Structures are given as structure tokens and as C-alpha cells.
Amino acid sequence: MCNDLDKVFTVGHDAKVRATVEHPELRIDADRLLRRLRELGEVGGIDGGGCARLALTDADRAGRDLVTMWMRDVGLQVSVDGIGNVVGTRPGREPGPPVMCGSHIDTVATGGIYDGNLGVLAGLEVIETLAESDVLTRRPLAVAFFTDEEGARFAPDMLGSLVYAGGMGVEVAHDIIGIDGARLGDDLERIGYLGSTPCPGQAPYAYVELHIEQGPVLEDHGDTIGAVTGVQGISWQELTISGQANHAGTTPMSYRHDAAYAAARVAVAVRDLAMAIGGHQVGTVGKVDLYPNLVNVVAARATVTVDLRNTDEAVLRRAEEALAGAVEELAGAEGVEISRRTLARFEPVSFDERIVDLVEATGRAFGHSVRRLPAGAGHDAQMLARMCPSGMIFVPSARGISHNPAEHTEPGQLAAGADVLLQVLVTLAEADSIPVVRSHPAPAGTGADPGAAITGAPPGAVVAGARRAGSHPGATGGSEVGGGSGSAEVTTSARDPR
Numbered sequence: 001m002c003n004d005l006d007k008v009f010t011v012g013h014d015a016k017v018r019a020t021v022e023h024p025e026l027r028i029d030a031d032r033l034l035r036r037l038r039e040l041g042e043v044g045g046i047d048g049g050g051c052a053r054l055a056l057t058d059a060d061r062a063g064r065d066l067v068t069m070w071m072r073d074v075g076l077q078v079s080v081d082g083i084g085n086v087v088g089t090r091p092g093r094e095p096g097p098p099v100m101c102g103s104h105i106d107t108v109a110t111g112g113i114y115d116g117n118l119g120v121l122a123g124l125e126v127i128e129t130l131a132e133s134d135v136l137t138r139r140p141l142a143v144a145f146f147t148d149e150e151g152a153r154f155a156p157d158m159l160g161s162l163v164y165a166g167g168m169g170v171e172v173a174h175d176i177i178g179i180d181g182a183r184l185g186d187d188l189e190r191i192g193y194l195g196s197t198p199c200p201g202q203a204p205y206a207y208v209e210l211h212i213e214q215g216p217v218l219e220d221h222g223d224t225i226g227a228v229t230g231v232q233g234i235s236w237q238e239l240t241i242s243g244q245a246n247h248a249g250t251t252p253m254s255y256r257h258d259a260a261y262a263a264a265r266v267a268v269a270v271r272d273l274a275m276a277i278g279g280h281q282v283g284t285v286g287k288v289d290l291y292p293n294l295v296n297v298v299a300a301r302a303t304v305t306v307d308l309r310n311t312d313e314a315v316l317r318r319a320e321e322a323l324a325g326a327v328e329e330l331a332g333a334e335g336v337e338i339s340r341r342t343l344a345r346f347e348p349v350s351f352d353e354r355i356v357d358l359v360e361a362t363g364r365a366f367g368h369s370v371r372r373l374p375a376g377a378g379h380d381a382q383m384l385a386r387m388c389p390s391g392m393i394f395v396p397s398a399r400g401i402s403h404n405p406a407e408h409t410e411p412g413q414l415a416a417g418a419d420v421l422l423q424v425l426v427t428l429a430e431a432d433s434i435p436v437v438r439s440h441p442a443p444a445g446t447g448a449d450p451g452a453a454i455t456g457a458p459p460g461a462v463v464a465g466a467r468r469a470g471s472h473p474g475a476t477g478g479s480e481v482g483g484g485s486g487s488a489e490v491t492t493s494a495r496d497p498r
């Protein structure tokens with residue numbers, strides 16, 4: 001690994017950038033980062049080395065208490081807002097909005113110890129490293145962990161960051177009912193994290209999230225750092241299938257209105273439509289509940305969740321339409337009623353190109369192999385992108401496995417990601433404006449070619465510019481979210497009983 005941070009920042013055409021790289025020698029303490037990851041991983045620990053800290057459970061509270069204590073230990077000023085997001089701030093030499101990093105510390109019920117936790121604990125590592133070196137950045141720095149990123153207990157996912165960014169009112173969020181019947185606001189109070197800091201939160205100067213990739217791309221290509229270009233769109237629906245309970249031994253097959261069978265057919269339809277669409281389309285039935293769920297009773301009711309994702313909004317809509325068509329046909333064929341409720345709906349998001357470029361250039365300056373790629377999972381950064389220039393850094397996931405106790409990233413890769421995070425944060429905190437460290441092709445028809453003026457650019461430096469729109473330069477995407485307790489929006493009627 002080379003230590004070439006000064007050099008890389010001279011490749012851009014913004015001379016100021018070079019002056020902002022004031023601490024190229026700083027490195028996080030990899031052992032301390034790993035120790036904290038493992039200690040937090042023991043909170044809600046499960047067999048196989050993973051953890052279960054579903055949002056706002058007692059295990060989540062214990063994880064929050066530990067991380068909040070660490071935040072205070074490293075000198076951060078801690079605030080908790082009305083949706084339980086925790087932000088630790090370190091003042092800068094000048095006042096103003098902080099450069100923020102972070103992620104989440106809630107997990108799915110079969111979680112690993114890195115998903116989300118890495119971004120938060122690497123942020124702490126950055127703060128502690130700066131403190132040990134007596135470095136006070138020009139802008140304040142903040143480390144956040146956002147409530148209920150996973151959405152596994154309370155839909156939608158990225159709930160805390162959505163509320164932070166003003167995409168959902170805090171009262172609406174408090175009324176969301178979880179998969180176990182709990183009301184979100186009540187559990188927030190119960191675990192002691194119903195804070196008083198107002199939502200939406202203060203817009204950071206910029207937001208950068210370090211995360212494990214949770215997919216196989218970096219490992220397959222032998223890359224250490226991912227410069228994340230954006231996040232794919234997410235569509236979550238819950239289907240409720242109403243059939244007729246009946247005797248498993250006496251009911252001829254042609255008399256049945258079998259909710260379990262229909263649920264299985266939905267799972268097949270989701271697989272088939274994703275395969276038929278191909279490309280980036282993915283589709284998952286991750287949760288099926290049957291009633292009465294007994295060996296000798298034809299199921300009267302089934303609830304089935306469907307998760308559809310694509311990087312292309314138009315294709316994602318096509319997938320949703322294909323699902324709706326399949327559901328209607330199925331309802332008619334089996335004589336069941338199927339109603340649909342939206343649990344989450346987020347359009348694809350493109351990150352700020354300047355931050356994507358800065359991550360790529362910083363990774364290369366360390367001598368790492370860097371790949372630009374979109375994120376397959378949902379992330380808090382896609383919500384923060386609504387309010388400030390945002391980006392993400394990925395490190396590899398062994399065999400692409402996550403949401404599984406077997407989730408693993410090599411210690412050296414964790415440290416590499418955290419060191420890149422440190423340099424990116426310091427650069428953003430010191431520069432007069434968000435640095436431009438690479439040139440993009442001129443828009444078609446202008447005749448200009450700024451890329452031609454650049455010499456010594458890192459390999460593969462020039463890429464096509466992404467579409468830009470939204471509330472600030474570089475952010476795209478929006479959302480319509482069906483609040484978790486929202487009502488059914490589509491009902492497909494049963495055909496006449498046979």
C-alpha cells in the first residue's frame with residue numbers, strides 16, 4: 001500500500017484540493033476498530049457469531065447504550081432526536097454544519113456484526129484518531145446512528161434517516177405498527193431513546209457512509225474499495241391472501257381456496273418475473289405467515305412480503321406491474337382475495353459525483369484497487385442524499401454473504417475502508433468547497449473536453465456523468481412511502497367459489 005495522498009489530489013484541476021490534504025499520515029487503529037466491532041457484536045449475539053438486534057428491542061437498547069457510551073468517551077457531544085437517531089458531534093475550528101458519517105446499529109434477526117456497525121464504529125475510530133493526534137478540523141464532524149435502518153421489525157427500512165431528512169413526519173413514524181404488534185413510538189419511549197432534538201435534523205455539510213458491500217462484486221474482481229455511485233430503487237409490499245379454512249382430509253382439491261398454495265404461487269411468480277426481466281432485477285419473498293398454520297387445516301389466510309429492487313425506476317415499475325398481473329390471475333384461479341399494502345417505496349438514488357470521485361481518488365491514493373458500483377441494499381446515505389451531498393465507501397463481503405451470521409470482511413479491508421473514510425472526511429471538513437478531483441466528459445454538444453486537460457489521472461478516472469436532479473446538486477430519487485400501518489390499496493377479488 002502506498003502513501004500517496006498528496007499526489008492524488010493534484011490530479012484534479014482544483015488547486016485548493018491539494019492544500020486541504022493536511023493530514024495524509026493519519027491512520028485509524030485497526031485493532032481498536034475490530035475490538036469494538038466484536039464487542040458490539042456480542043450484544044444480542046446469536047449462534048454462528050452473528051447478532052439479532054431488531055430495532056427498538058431490548059438488544060437494540062443495549063447496543064445503543066454501548067455505542068453512546070463510546071461516543072461520549074471519545075469526546076462527542078451526543079444528541080437524540082424524536083425518532084431515536086443518535087448524533088455525536090465534535091466541534092470544528094469554525095461553526096457550521098458538520099461533515100457527517102455513520103450508519104445504523106440495528107440488525108436483522110440473523111445479522112452479522114459488520115452491516116451498519118462498521119460505518120458507525122469506523123466513524124468513532126476517525127474521531128479518536130484525530131483526537132489522539134490533536135487534529136481539530138475546520139468544520140465540525142459528526143457520527144450518527146439512525147434508527148431502524150433494517151425495517152425488518154418496523155417498515156419502511158431507513159426509517160430513522162428518512163425522518164431525519166424530512167421524508168416522513170415524526171408522528172406518522174411513531175404510529176407505525178411492527179411485525180409483533182408493537183407501536184414504534186411506545187417502544188422508543190420504553191427503551192429510553194425518545195429524544196428531544198427536533199426532526200427533520202440539521203442538514204450536514206456532506207454525508208459519507210462506510211459499509212460492507214453485502215454482495216460479491218468487489219471480491220469477485222479482487223477490489224478493496226468500492227466508490228458507490230448510488231442505491232437501487234426499493235419496492236416492498238405486503239400481500240394478504242384470504243381463502244377458506246377447511247379440512248385437509250375431506251376437502252376435494254377442486255373445492256379449495258387455499259391461502260398457503262396462493263402464497264407459494266406468489267413466491268414462484270416473484271422469482272419468475274425477476275428472471276424474465278433479467279439484468280439488475282431482483283425479487284424476494286422473505287416472510288410468509290399462515291393462519292391457522294396447522295397440519296390438517298387448509299390455510300384460511302396468508303401474509304406474504306415481496307421485495308423488488310432495480311437500479312432503473314422504469315424497470316422497477318414494470319416489475320411491480322408484472323406482480324400485480326400475476327396476483328390478479330392467481331386470485332381468480334384459486335378463488336381467494338388478495339389485498340396489497342405498500343411497506344416501502346424508494347426510487348433509485350445517485351450519489352454526488354464529487355464525493356464518488358473523492359472516494360475513488362482517495363482509495364487509489366492508498367494504492368487500493370477501487371471499483372465504482374451501485375449499492376444493492378438500502379442505506380441511510382440514500383436518505384441523507386435528499387438534504388446534502390452524500391456518498392458511500394464499500395469494502396468487500398466474503399462470498400457476498402450478509403444478513404447472515406457468516407457475514408465477514410477481512411480485518412485489513414475493514415481498516416482500509418476506515419482509513420479512506422478518515423481521509424475523505426478530513427478533506428471535506430477542510431476544503432473551501434467540495435473538491436473536484438476528476439474531470440467528467442462535457443455534456444453532449446458543448447464541444448468542450450475537460451478530461452483532455454488532465455494529466456496523471458488515476459486509471460479509469462473518466463466516467464460518464466450521472467443524471468442530476470433533486471434538492472441539491474448530485475442527488476436524484478425520491479420516495480412515496482406507505483407508512484407501516486397504512487391501509488390496503490389494491491384488492492383483487494376472488495372469483496366465485498367453485
Ligand code: GLV
Nearest residue numbers: 149150157377378
Ligand atoms: C436494508 O438495509 C435493506 O436493504 O433491506
Ligand code: MN
Nearest residue numbers: 115116149211
Ligand atoms: Mn446496512
Ligand code: MN
Nearest residue numbers: 108115150403
Ligand atoms: Mn442490513
